[in-house]
Amino acid sequence: MEQTLSIIKPDATAKGVIGKIIDRFESNGLRVAAIKKLQLSRADAEAFYAVHKERPFFGELVDFMVSGPVVVSVLEGENAVAKNRELMGATNPKEAEPGTIRADFADSIDANAVHGSDSLENAKIEIAFFFAQREIC
Ligand code: IDP
Numbered sequence: 160m161e162q163t164l165s166i167i168k169p170d171a172t173a174k175g176v177i178g179k180i181i182d183r184f185e186s187n188g189l190r191v192a193a194i195k196k197l198q199l200s201r202a203d204a205e206a207f208y209a210v211h212k213e214r215p216f217f218g219e220l221v222d223f224m225v226s227g228p229v230v231v232s233v234l235e236g237e238n239a240v241a242k243n244r245e246l247m248g249a250t251n252p253k254e255a256e257p258g259t260i261r262a263d264f265a266d267s268i269d270a271n272a273v274h275g276s277d278s279l280e281n282a283k284i285e286i287a288f289f290f291a292q293r294e295i296c
Pocket residue numbers: 211216219220249250268269270271273274275277
């Protein structure tokens with residue numbers, strides 16, 4: 160059993176597809192162990208994406224992530240990290256496999272509907288960034 164962190168990004172919460180995205184997880188063997196909707200502060204977004212701070216798109220990424228509320232969740236299941244990445248599809252929705260969340264709900268490489276941890280090690284760090292142990296069931 161693994162746990163991974165998912166974020167439904169501001170473009171997807173604005174479109175009203177939170178339920179449709181959560182359904183993709185639940186229909187594919189990922190259980191929602193924790194979930195909340197919140198507005199990230201600029202400091203939150205900069206800290207969460209600190210690994211990307213040297214990338215040319217960092218400023219745009221932070222602007223986008225604070226542009227509206229997000230839904231963060233802990234997903235649990237067998238191979239949850241890789242399974243979530245598979246359900247998400249490629250970073251650029253134009254390159255995402257048909258039937259993936261990004262192919263179906265994302266518009267562009269920056270407004271791409273979802274975040275998912277890229278390794279078990281980062282999943283642990285990202286889960287601890289958003290959730291106290293008692294919030295994870
Ligand atoms: P990932 O979300 O598929 O793991 P990363 O390379 O970790 O992709 O990038 C983090 C986020 O930064 C992406 O989800 C996307 O929102 C944004 N991003 C990545 N590449 C670009 C780009 O070339 N232009 C604008 N935003 C980008």
